[in-house]
Amino acid sequence: xxxxxxxxxxxxxxxxxxxxxxxxxxxxxxxxxxxxxxxxxxxxxxxxxxxxxxxxxxxxxxxxxxxxxxxxxxxxxxxxxxxxxxxxxxxxxxxxxxxxxxxxxxxxxxxxxxxxxxxxxxxxxxxxxxxxxxxxxxxxxxxxxxxxxxxxxxxxxxxxxxxxxxxxxxxxx
Amino acid sequence: xxxxxxxxxxxxxxxxxxxxxxxxxxxxxxxxxxxxxxxxxxxxxxxxxxxxxxxxxxxxxxxxxxxxxxxxxxxxxxxxxxxxxxxxxxxxxxxxxxxxxxxxxxxxxxxxxxxxxxxxxxxxxxxxxxxxxxxxxxxxxxxxxxxxxxxxxxxxxxxxxxxxxxxxxxxxxxxxxxxxxxxxxxxxxxxxxxxxxxxxxxxxxxxxxxxxxxxxxxxxxxxxxxxxxxxxxxxxxxxxxxxxxxxxxxxxxxxxxxxxxxxxxxxxxxxxxxxxxxxxxxxxxxxxxxxxxxxxxxxxxxxxxxxxxxxxxxxxxxxxxxxxxxxxxxxxxxxxxxxxxxxxxxxxxxxxxxxxxxxxxxxxxxxxxxxxxxxxxxxxxxxxxxxxxxxxxxxxxxxxxxxxxxxxxxxxxxxxxxxxxxxxxxxxxxxxxxxxxxxxxxxxxxxxxxxxxxxxxxxxxxxxxxxxxxxxxxxxxxxxxxxxxxxxxxxxxxxxxxxxxxxxxxxxxxxxxxxxxxxxxxxxxxxxxxxxxxxxxxxxxxxxxxxxxxxx
Numbered sequence: 001x002x003x004x005x006x007x008x009x010x011x012x013x014x015x016x017x018x019x020x021x022x023x024x025x026x027x028x029x030x031x032x033x034x035x036x037x038x039x040x041x042x043x044x045x046x047x048x049x050x051x052x053x054x055x056x057x058x059x060x061x062x063x064x065x066x067x068x069x070x071x072x073x074x075x076x077x078x079x080x081x082x083x084x085x086x087x088x089x090x091x092x093x094x095x096x097x098x099x100x101x102x103x104x105x106x107x108x109x110x111x112x113x114x115x116x117x118x119x120x121x122x123x124x125x126x127x128x129x130x131x132x133x134x135x136x137x138x139x140x141x142x143x144x145x146x147x148x149x150x151x152x153x154x155x156x157x158x159x160x161x162x163x164x165x166x167x168x169x170x171x172x173x
Numbered sequence: 174x175x176x177x178x179x180x181x182x183x184x185x186x187x188x189x190x191x192x193x194x195x196x197x198x199x200x201x202x203x204x205x206x207x208x209x210x211x212x213x214x215x216x217x218x219x220x221x222x223x224x225x226x227x228x229x230x231x232x233x234x235x236x237x238x239x240x241x242x243x244x245x246x247x248x249x250x251x252x253x254x255x256x257x258x259x260x261x262x263x264x265x266x267x268x269x270x271x272x273x274x275x276x277x278x279x280x281x282x283x284x285x286x287x288x289x290x291x292x293x294x295x296x297x298x299x300x301x302x303x304x305x306x307x308x309x310x311x312x313x314x315x316x317x318x319x320x321x322x323x324x325x326x327x328x329x330x331x332x333x334x335x336x337x338x339x340x341x342x343x344x345x346x347x348x349x350x351x352x353x354x355x356x357x358x359x360x361x362x363x364x365x366x367x368x369x370x371x372x373x374x375x376x377x378x379x380x381x382x383x384x385x386x387x388x389x390x391x392x393x394x395x396x397x398x399x400x401x402x403x404x405x406x407x408x409x410x411x412x413x414x415x416x417x418x419x420x421x422x423x424x425x426x427x428x429x430x431x432x433x434x435x436x437x438x439x440x441x442x443x444x445x446x447x448x449x450x451x452x453x454x455x456x457x458x459x460x461x462x463x464x465x466x467x468x469x470x471x472x473x474x475x476x477x478x479x480x481x482x483x484x485x486x487x488x489x490x491x492x493x494x495x496x497x498x499x500x501x502x503x504x505x506x507x508x509x510x511x512x513x514x515x516x517x518x519x520x521x522x523x524x525x526x527x528x529x530x531x532x533x534x535x536x537x538x539x540x541x542x543x544x545x546x547x548x549x550x551x552x553x554x555x556x557x558x559x560x561x562x563x564x565x566x567x568x569x570x571x572x573x574x575x576x577x578x579x580x581x582x583x584x585x586x587x588x589x590x591x592x593x594x595x596x597x598x599x600x601x602x603x604x605x606x607x608x609x610x611x612x613x614x615x616x617x618x619x620x621x622x623x624x625x626x627x628x629x630x631x632x633x634x635x636x637x638x639x640x641x642x643x644x645x646x647x648x649x650x651x652x653x654x655x656x657x658x659x660x661x662x663x664x665x666x667x668x669x670x671x672x673x674x675x676x677x678x679x680x681x682x683x684x685x686x687x688x689x690x691x692x693x694x695x696x697x698x699x700x701x702x703x704x705x706x707x708x709x710x711x712x713x714x715x716x717x718x719x720x721x722x723x724x725x
Contacts, residue, residue, distance in 0.1 A: 055245055059412075060409055079213055080208070080211060080334070081294065081334050082334065082416060083294075083331070083332075083333065083334025083411060084337060084411060084412055084416075085323075085329040086330060086332075086333075086334065086411070087408050087411045087412050088412075090330075090331050090408075091408075094447075095446045095447070109208065111195065111212050114328075114330070115328075115330040115331075115333055115334075116330075116331035117330075119330045130203070141187055141190070141191050142184065142187050142188075142191075142328070143183060143187065144180050144183050144184050144187075145184075145326060145328065146184070146324040146327050146328070146329075147324070147325045147326075147327075147329055147330075148451045148452070149330045149331075151328075155451075155463075156180040156181075156184075156324065157316055157321075157324065157325075157461060158451075158458075159180065160178070160180065160461045161457055161461055163457060
């Protein structure tokens with residue numbers, strides 16, 4: 001499955017560890033939520049980046065005590081139409097302040113990219129190679145957005161106010 | 174009306190190009206129909222029985238003459254010369270070719286129109302009172318907040334793949350003309366004890382298989398908090414709404430299963446974490462939208478000009494139409510004129526390209542270039558000078574939209590039904606047409622008074638049958654069309670769901686049953702001015718049931 005980060009195709013640095021397998025040292029590993037919750041104290045002390053795969057029917061607030069130790073959170077889209085992970089992503093970014101990598105996994109298709117970026121994802125395990133290749137073109141399609149999102153882009157409403165203020169200022173000068 | 178600026182125009186144009194690319198990928202086979210489906214749906218494109226259908230948004234039912242002319246152009250160029258106005262104040266075209274859809278959308282975009290979010294599991298067209306801005310009983314224009322919400326939810330990164338569709342309505346008048354309580358989320362403006370205006374928030378309304386009326390989860394929400402609170406409701410629904418069963422996926426089921434108090438608590442917890450953030454609406458933010466609404470420069474006129482009195486004396490037909498289709502306006506000397514799209518034997522809500530062009534011209538001449546679409550599937554000229562009413566009436570008569578049956582038994586709300594829709598179990602339009610023929614005598618209709626008949630061709634309830642004074646629901650029994658009749662529903666500020674009258678009746682008997690119900694009402698009412706709905710409330714449905722089933 002092609003992985004896109006920073007707009008480019010990249011190799012996945014993370015090793016997906018089975019729940020009962022011993023974890024290699026000093027390599028980035030990705031564990032299930034079940035294993036993470038059972039072994040969190042030990043996992044966060046381990047040497048090497050840690051990522052967790054978090055299901056879309058658990059509250060992300062459960063991760064709050066560990067967010068500073070997590071380098072990556074992978075959120076799941078079991079189906080294109082199941083959009084729960086968009087809410088999880090925005091909560092992680094905008095409310096809980098998670099600054100690590102947020103990866104979209106599962107049924108991740110081209111026409112979701114803009115929504116995903118705006119919800120705060122910065123890593124994309126894309127289903128189809130052709131879609132991964134079209135990433136940059138796809139997220140460049142829209143130049144304006146009405147609402148603020150986790151990507152920090154200013155909303156049309158605020159831009160309008162800014163423009164009006166600027167116009168007023170220039171009038172008075 | 175709201176006038177698009179460069180931001181709005183850019184976004185719509187970029188959306189058309191995105192859709193053009195998606196259609197090209199579908200036609201080349203790069204996208205499967207399954208993958209294409211949610212993409213086309215979010216642009217209002219359905220696959221129906223005969224062809225693709227395009228649903229175009231008419232935000233809160235307000236149109237300019239230029240926009241209505243473009244709707245006529247699309248009907249003529251890409252469809253079969255007509256369009257169908259819906260209960261969500263939208264218009265649908267039923268015969269569009271997939272390959273031509275991007276061009277049709279580009280044409281619509283040239284006047285700031287689109288099909289964004291008229292379908293799919295996102296926030297749909299925001300609706301409101303079709304008399305917004307002109308109704309005497311309104312405290313302020315509901316469209317400002319409808320537009321703020323519309324912009325906020327358009328291509329929203331978080332709420333484009335919710336469990337199911339989400340319908341929002343806004344009301345600010347004393348009378349509810351927007352059917353607020355049948356919406357997933359409804360906002361009704363009130364003043365609190367301190368005189369501050371704010372919104373009552375209702376959630377969980379909806380018809381369909383399991384009808385519910387929305388319940389109040391917040392009695393008073395300050396205006397500055399509208400966007401953050403709506404965001405909290407949507408986030409709660411997006412995470413916890415059911416996704417295991419399409420029939421249980423609407424927010425009404427979540428609210429019902431959790432209970433409104435527990436649901437409100439979830440929303441409040443979410444809201445506390447975002448309420449004082451970037452979504453807070455200061456006065457400048459509200460003004461930035463309000464300033465883009467165009468209001469007519471009314472002349473200083475007096476009510477009841479001499480020309481009007483003279484025209485009423487000269488023509489009984491004009492006088493009857495005036496009494497039926499013309500309402501009071503908040504500006505003296507002006508009136509609100511409803512154009513009936515319910516002629517005898519016609520398809521409720523249909524208008525031809527020629528009618529749309531003619532209405533657009535009349536709006537320029539007599540209504541400051543503005544037209545409204547109501548959820549009852551009629552059109553409105555919202556700013557007509559009373560002195561012009563006679564001339565307007567003659568012009569409307571000439572194009573067949575002056576039937577004086579507004580709010581009467583033949584002013585039927587109906588979905589397209591099995592004639593077009595792949596979801597339907599039964600036909601709706603021919604039932605509506607037959608009822609209008611049975612009640613072709615307008616004196617009888619006037620005697621029956623206000624009487625709303627609503628027809629849905631399946632349980633999805635697009636014709637809002639649950640809230641019709643007489644509701645008609647098409648079902649299928651052993652391959653035949655049958656119809657369940659409900660009585661006593663209403664969608665106004667006293668919203669009520671109708672009660673089932675008895676066993677379903679076959680297609681051929683529906684109009685007979687409606688005639689029996691009407692006859693029973695005439696006998697049962699205590700006074701000539703006791704409305705049908707009030708008689709049903711007072712007498713109950715039993716006497717109607719006896720009358721209808723005594724001989725069946």
